[in-house]
Amino acid sequence: MxxxxxxxxxxxxxxxxxxxxxxxxxxxxxxxxxxxxxxxxxxxxxxxxxxxxxxxxxxxxxxxxxxxxxxxxxxxxxxxxxxxxxxxxxxxxxxxxxxxxxxxxxxxxxxxxxxxxxADRSLDGAVPFRGAHDADRIADLLDDLAEAGGGRLAFVAPGEVSWSLPIYELALLAATHLRERGIPAEVAVVTHEVDPLAVFGTEAQAVARARLDAHGVALHAGALVAGLDDAGRIELDDGRVLAADHVVAMPTLxxxxxxxxxxxxxxxxxxxxxxxxxxxxxxxxxxxxxxxxxxxxxxxxxxxxxxxxxxxxxxxxxxxxxxxxPVLRGILLSDDEPAYLRSTLVPHGGGPPVARQTPVAPRAWPRGKVVGRHLSPYLAGREDGPRTPTGAVRVGVRPR
Ligand SMILES: Cc1cc2nc3c(=O)[nH]c(=O)nc-3n(C[C@H](O)[C@H](O)[C@H](O)COP(=O)(O)OP(=O)(O)OC[C@H]3O[C@@H](n4cnc5c(N)ncnc54)[C@H](O)[C@@H]3O)c2cc1C
Known part of the structure; x- marks a missing residue:
């Protein structure tokens, strides 16, 4: 055989x-x-x-x-x-x-x-914020404002920035930080969005506006930044110029x-x-x-x-x-309670995203600031994992 x-x-x-x-x-x-x-x-x-x-x-x-x-x-x-x-x-x-x-x-x-x-610099002359490695530069800038006895600070989301939430968090936290240190300052957000956090729908826009107002942060929405002039002021493409002593900008991806x-x-x-x-x-x-x-x-x-x-x-x-x-979820952190934002976007490839917002109760929020079906529970399950604040952020001074 x-x-x-x-x-x-x-x-x-x-x-x-x-x-x-x-x-x-x-x-x-x-x-x-x-x-x-x-x-x-x-x-x-x-x-x-x-x-x-x-x-x-x-x-x-x-x-x-x-x-x-x-x-x-x-x-x-x-x-x-x-x-x-x-x-x-x-x-x-x-x-x-x-x-x-x-x-x-x-x-x-x-x-x-x-x-x-x-993450490339989007604006010559501005301090970029691309994440942790730029934290010292923002802290230095806040110290410079303190030394100068105050000034004007602008946070910019240029035209190509689609995820603008960090710029709102930075502006709100900076306003609190400067107020608590007794530094007189004018803080502004300059964004290409027609409304703040427009991708999340009208409720989120109202939340963002209310928080900016409560913190005394000026909002320049629908503003396309053309560049900074020699004096460091912000030039908009409609010819307007916004005064600023320091500018922080989100990068272009x-x-x-x-x-x-x-x-x-x-x-x-x-x-x-x-x-x-x-x-x-x-x-x-x-x-x-x-x-x-x-x-x-x-x-x-x-x-x-x-x-x-x-x-x-x-x-x-x-x-x-x-x-x-796609379902967009974000947490807006500041010295207030976190705002939990959620919107459903039109399917990929269907043109500019349209937000259909859904109110979210904090209890119903999947754990973590970045929401991933598998990543969120994996990170939350690690004893040493990242912990997203669930209450008001305590704003202090960066230890160096
Ligand atoms: C300050 C800040 C705040 C943010 N806040 C939020 C938030 O609140 N919520 C949220 O959902 N998102 C947030 N984001 C956005 C989020 O971090 C990014 O959208 C996300 O990291 C993108 O994931 P990714 O895997 O595509 O890229 P990344 O996470 O950037 O990973 C890319 C990986 O590819 C590797 N790599 C690069 N080139 C190569 C190559 N040629 N070959 C092999 N490997 C390569 C890199 O080393 C890295 O490991 C924030 C981003 C920033 C900067």
């Missing part, structure tokens, strides 16, 4: 996730929630050693704790993923292979691009170049409702690297969830992958 050798065990499919930020971790957790490492190999390819959590960095200039971060090795142990140190350089879609900037090649069955975006993939005309990756990159079978994208008009952590997580579902479906493990249906 002829002998037959047993079929070799099928190879475990490999998902490579490029990036180790918010979308990448959410996707890894979503994939692991469905398949263990005997059925799916997950590799995080990224240059960073730690996962950083940006949203609480707005508290740092005012004495808040140093921004929270987690060694990726701890995440890898918890979740059962491999870490590969490197930078995605180019994708060979047909060969299901990628090349890193270090010249290595990695094969994949599915590739999720979650490489975020570059620029795409990171990755070879082998088609992008939109700005360089961001287009995706469909399942976070698949059109024309690139086996490639998915989530987060700030995509052409999603609002670059925000919660939306990045929702895209990551859609991508995880689509990956599992395409690998034959899931019948009906859930599409990306």
């Amino acid at each position: 002829p002998t037959t050798s047993p079929d070799p065990a099928p190879a475990v499919p490999r998902v490579v996730i490029a990036g180790a930020g918010i979308a990448a971790l959410e996707a890894a957790l979503a994939l692991r929630a469905r398949l263990d490492d005997r059925h799916l190999r997950i590799t995080l390819l990224a240059p960073n050693e730690r996962f950083r959590y940006p949203p609480l960095s707005v508290l740092e200039p005012f004495g808040g704790e140093r921004s929270w971060s987690l060694p990726l090795t701890a995440f890898a142990d918890d979740v059962g993923v491999e870490l590969h140190h490197g930078v995605l350089h180019e994708v060979d879609v047909a060969g299901r292979t990628l090349r890193t900037s270090e010249g290595e090649r990695l094969d994949y069955d599915a590739l999720l691009i979650a490489t975020g975006a570059r 620029r795409p990171r170049a990755i070879g082998g993939l088609r992008t939109d005309d700005r360089g961001f990756l287009p995706i469909d409702d399942h976070a698949r990159v059109p024309g690139a079978p086996g490639v998915y994208a989530a987060g700030d690297a995509t052409d999603e008009p609002i670059k925000q952590g919660g939306l990045a997580c929702q895209q990551a969830d859609a991508a995880a579902d689509a990956i599992l479906a395409d690998l034959g493990h899931l019948l009906r992958p859930a599409p990306y249906r």
Whole structure:
């Protein structure tokens, strides 16, 4: 009788996730929630050693704790993923292979691009606020105001900024900080939005206006900033000039170049409702690297969830992958009670987002400032995890 050798065990499919930020971790957790490492190999390819959590960095200039971060090795142990140190350089879609900037090649069955975006200065002469590493500069600026015996301070969300919430938090916290130190100052928000926090709908706009008013913060809405003049004043594109001694500006987010993939005309990756990159079978994208008009952590997580579902479906493990249906959630922190904001946006690709707001009770809020179905409970479950204030923020002075 002829002998037959047993079929070799099928190879475990490999998902490579490029990036180790918010979308990448959410996707890894979503994939692991469905398949263990005997059925799916997950590799995080990224240059960073730690996962950083940006949203609480707005508290740092005012004495808040140093921004929270987690060694990726701890995440890898918890979740059962491999870490590969490197930078995605180019994708060979047909060969299901990628090349890193270090010249290595990695094969994949599915590739999720979650490489975020570059935060570039948006306004020459202004202090940028891109997160924790700019906290000292804001604290210095507040000290300069104190030394000068007061002055005018403007916080700017330029035209290309889609997630403006941090600028409102900084303005409100700065106004409280200066008042409590007895420093006479005029604080203003200058934003391209027609109404403050317009993406959240009319109720949120009313909340934002009321808080700005109560803190004596002037609002210049619908203001497109053209630049700063030689005296540091803000020039608007309608010819108006706003006086300011110090200007803080949100950065402009620029795409990171990755070879082998088609992008939109700005360089961001287009995706469909399942976070698949059109024309690139086996490639998915989530987060700030995509052409999603609002670059925000919660939306990045929702895209990551859609991508995880689509990956599992395409690998034959899931019948009906859930599409990306964006819901925007944000917490506005200040020395008042936090404002919990939520709106449903029109589906991706349907033109400018339209907010359909939903009132939220704090009790019903998923834990954490960045809301991810898997990331929020994972971070909240860590003893050393980031803690979003649930009450009024105590505004102090940054220790240095
Ligand atoms: C001050 C501030 C406050 C914010 N507040 C909030 C908030 O309250 N709520 C909210 O939801 N969002 C908030 N955001 C926005 C949120 O942080 C981002 O939208 C979110 O981090 C985007 O996630 P991402 O995974 O796309 O990118 P990131 O989190 O930036 O991660 C990108 C990852 O890709 C890696 N990488 C880069 N290039 C490559 C490459 N070529 N190959 C491999 N890896 C690469 C990076 O090292 C990093 O690990 C805030 C942002 C800032 C700056």
